Amino acid sequence: MGRRNAREATMKLLYQLELNKTFDDEIVSIFFENNNFTEDEKVYIENTIENIQDNLSLIDEKIEKYIKGWKKERLSKIDLSILRISIFEIIFREDIPTEVSINESIEISKKYSSDESSKFINGVLGSFVRKENE
Template structure:
């Protein structure tokens, strides 16, 4: 399951990048990815939810992220922006995904596809965002230490 979700996140990152750069419709990008990729090894429902969720909530996600970043959203690298939006979506909407998993997956994607130190920025932004939406979970994990 974790591998299928990891592959889904990787494809969603690529799809979001294409959506941003090419200004294609989400439906068109989704259809292309479903046809062009081996989806047997991917959690398709998770792929669809992340892609549709991030794109439909992009304004709200950007508003939630704004206090956590030191520049305008439009000035962010497209890869880092896509990863941060995905991580934010998971932190806000997917309570079944532990906050540490959401952040770690975003960091790992950025290490693979982003700039040299992009993962540090992504980690910092999502670390600042997590307490706003996962306070109970974070406090519970701290009390176990």
């Protein structure tokens, strides 16, 4: 596997946590028990989930600011999970280039969501990066 697979797994786990409306350690443990990951993938997933949980208010505030005409509650849970991962990476992971985070989010949305979603995610992330860098 690799980083893309780790991002996809993180998206699936965030999706599951969002459906259950909780960031429960037991759900995370069960997820790891039922999937095989390399040590690097597991570290990425755990770090990303933990940091998104710790910074959820800030991340969601950024998402809500740039989803013009939408409410966070109306977004698909998959798209919300993808946006959370990308916004987290852009803000907190200096070792991951912004362009990589955006591109990976678009590719994951094409695989798990719709063409409209990938365009929407690209627009939200593009606006976020442009406005936050001003």
